[in-house]
Amino acid sequence: MSALWSLHGLTARQGRKTVLDGASLSVSAGEVVGVVGPNGAGKTSLLRAGLGLLAAEGEARLSDRPVAQLKPPERARLVGYLPQDRRAAWNLPARMVAALGASDLADDAADALALEMLTRVGARDLADRGVLDMSGGERARVLLARLLATRAPLLVADEPVAGLDPDAQLLTLDLLRAEAARGAGVVVTLHDLGLAARSCDRIVVVDAGRIVADAAPQEALSPAVLRAVFKLDGALIETEAGPVLAARRI
Amino acid sequence: MSLVRLCLLMVLVLVGATVLAVVLGETPLSMAQYARAVGQPASPPGEVLWTIRAPRVAVAALVGAALGLAGATMQGLLRNPLADPGVLGVSAVSGLGAALAISGGLAVAPGAIELSALVGALVAGAVVVAIAARFREPEALILFGVALSAFGGALTALVFNLSPSPVATAEIMAWLMGSVQNRDWTDAAWAVVPMALGAALCLRAGQGLRMLTLGEEAARMSALPMARLRLYAVAGAALLTGAAVAAAGVIGFVGLAAPHLVRALVRDDPKRILWPSALAGALLLVLADLAARLIPTEQELKLGVVTALFGAPAFALLAWRASRSWRS
Numbered sequence: 269m270s271a272l273w274s275l276h277g278l279t280a281r282q283g284r285k286t287v288l289d290g291a292s293l294s295v296s297a298g299e300v301v302g303v304v305g306p307n308g309a310g311k312t313s314l315l316r317a318g319l320g321l322l323a324a325e326g327e328a329r330l331s332d333r334p335v336a337q338l339k340p341p342e343r344a345r346l347v348g349y350l351p352q353d354r355r356a357a358w359n360l361p362a363r364m365v366a367a368l369g370a371s372d373l374a375d376d377a378a379d380a381l382a383l384e385m386l387t388r389v390g391a392r393d394l395a396d397r398g399v400l401d402m403s404g405g406e407r408a409r410v411l412l413a414r415l416l417a418t419r420a421p422l423l424v425a426d427e428p429v430a431g432l433d434p435d436a437q438l439l440t441l442d443l444l445r446a447e448a449a450r451g452a453g454v455v456v457t458l459h460d461l462g463l464a465a466r467s468c469d470r471i472v473v474v475d476a477g478r479i480v481a482d483a484a485p486q487e488a489l490s491p492a493v494l495r496a497v498f499k500l501d502g503a504l505i506e507t508e509a510g511p512v513l514a515a516r517r518i
Numbered sequence: 519m520s521l522v523r524l525c526l527l528m529v530l531v532l533v534g535a536t537v538l539a540v541v542l543g544e545t546p547l548s549m550a551q552y553a554r555a556v557g558q559p560a561s562p563p564g565e566v567l568w569t570i571r572a573p574r575v576a577v578a579a580l581v582g583a584a585l586g587l588a589g590a591t592m593q594g595l596l597r598n599p600l601a602d603p604g605v606l607g608v609s610a611v612s613g614l615g616a617a618l619a620i621s622g623g624l625a626v627a628p629g630a631i632e633l634s635a636l637v638g639a640l641v642a643g644a645v646v647v648a649i650a651a652r653f654r655e656p657e658a659l660i661l662f663g664v665a666l667s668a669f670g671g672a673l674t675a676l677v678f679n680l681s682p683s684p685v686a687t688a689e690i691m692a693w694l695m696g697s698v699q700n701r702d703w704t705d706a707a708w709a710v711v712p713m714a715l716g717a718a719l720c721l722r723a724g725q726g727l728r729m730l731t732l733g734e735e736a737a738r739m740s741a742l743p744m745a746r747l748r749l750y751a752v753a754g755a756a757l758l759t760g761a762a763v764a765a766a767g768v769i770g771f772v773g774l775a776a777p778h779l780v781r782a783l784v785r786d787d788p789k790r791i792l793w794p795s796a797l798a799g800a801l802l803l804v805l806a807d808l809a810a811r812l813i814p815t816e817q818e819l820k821l822g823v824v825t826a827l828f829g830a831p832a833f834a835l836l837a838w839r840a841s842r843s844w845r846s
Binding site: 316319321339340341343344345347348349350351353355356357358359360361364365368371372398411414 | 728731732741744785
């Protein structure tokens with residue numbers, strides 16, 4: 269089966285700085301891939317370059333088609349993207365925000381789908397509330413509903429749990445795992461290494477624009493990688509609730 | 519409230535205001551004279567109603583609608599409640615076009631000032647379209663707009679400075695203050711064509727404006743052809759603003775205020791706000807022109823002066839409210 273998303277040797281520059289240096293990655297249906305790395309390592313650049321939002325050398329393909337050659341409707345059918353910036357310009361009701369994910373549908377059909385997705389993320393009761401009147405956690409769920417409303421086979425979320433409390437973080441990742449169980453490929457950038465290890469099938473570690481590890485969580489976040497990339501002395505420890513990170517600064 | 523019902527209600531209010539604006543004026547008429555004006559349009563009272571007041575009210579409504587729609591479009595495009603057609607610099611460059619025509623002695627040629635203003639707007643619009651295609655961030659477009667506006671203003675000041683004739687200087691000043699005084703049906707007809715084209719472009723961009731609610735990247739990853747819709751919005755707003763300046767001179771704050779009058783009624787939706795903003799702009803300018811005519815002053819107040827007097831405090835209030843939401 270061909271990959272939903274395959275990146276080969278992506279190199280991107282912003283000004284004179286190389287933000288991505290020969291990055292390669294492949295994502296298949298049904299897996300949750302976590303992208304981790306220190307601040308400024310190139311996690312967001314990797315996603316943006318791979319989606320055609322950032323000019324880059326190398327090759328990026330969605331369902332085996334070059335991203336650069338896809339027209340907006342074709343690209344929207346293949347991938348849904350949740351950007352890091354969660355600000356909304358206007359106080360639209362949640363159902364209208366969720367319906368933005370279904371930009372290929374007529375208004376009525378998009379609204380019905382938005383309500384279905386709000387129900388799926390447990391935010392049906394927020395449907396008519398303005399997104400600027402919500403807490404960060406509530407807005408995150410509405411934006412997740414928008415992502416799900418794309419119905420794309422590949423879902424890419426940039427720091428979907430940033431600023432959320434632990435319960436909301438776990439809920440968000442559980443919902444994304446549920447999408448993977450339905451057959452979607454899911455890519456998330458995360459800062460919490462324990463949460464990433466617990467929620468992802470595979471971890472991609474980015475450092476200084478390069479992918480330095482791409483493996484199952486225990487291998488990708490080995491003590492050597494924790495030391496070299498995150499400047500941490502420690503290890504992932506298996507517990508009943510899943511892996512947790514026990515580490516201290518070097 | 520559904521969009522159709524809201525628009526119908528606003529049309530009714532606008533029709534009422536339009537009737538009032540045609541009926542009331544500096545020249546008082548008796549009931550018998552009104553009846554004669556309706557029965558015999560060519561009679562002296564008919565001339566007052568149908569040749570002097572009605573086209574003036576029509577131009578005010580058209581200009582208001584154009585500015586209101588352009589304002590709502592710019593606010594949606596720039597994701598900024600303080601955006602206004604003037605922000606793009608189109609009003610300033612359009613005003614410069616009119617000033618050049620007057621200073622160059624073209625005022626005697628019918629339609630020359632209007633055409634020059636429209637050309638100025640289109641040139642500014644082309645510059646803005648090119649900038650919008652190159653820089654996607656709304657902040658960048660606003661800053662270029664401010665720069666273009668300042669440059670247009672500076673060149674207009676230069677035209678003032680170098681103008682050899684005090685008559686031309688006074689004429690330029692009158693144009694820049696904005697007015698629909700002495701406009702006739704030909705002026706209204708001239709305004710309709712570019713305004714209709716601009717309105718069609720802005721309305722076509724509506725879905726894209728709604729998609730921009732969550733930012734540039736979310737919009738770019740949608741199924742919509744955002745690059746094209748963005749150009750529609752900028753070109754449409756430029757055409758509307760240019761046609762408005764060509765018809766009535768520079769009139770500020772209507773584009774800013776009109777969308778805010780109806781924003782709550784459409785739940786902030788940047789797409790559904792377009793039609794109601796046009797209607798609100800038409801209503802605002804018809805009433806502002808009525809006020810300009812009826813406020814007893816030695817010389818009739820200029821429309822742009824009236825809108826600025828009410829609009830500037832409204833702008834300050836909006837900025838204050840916006841700054842509170844930015845802080846939170």
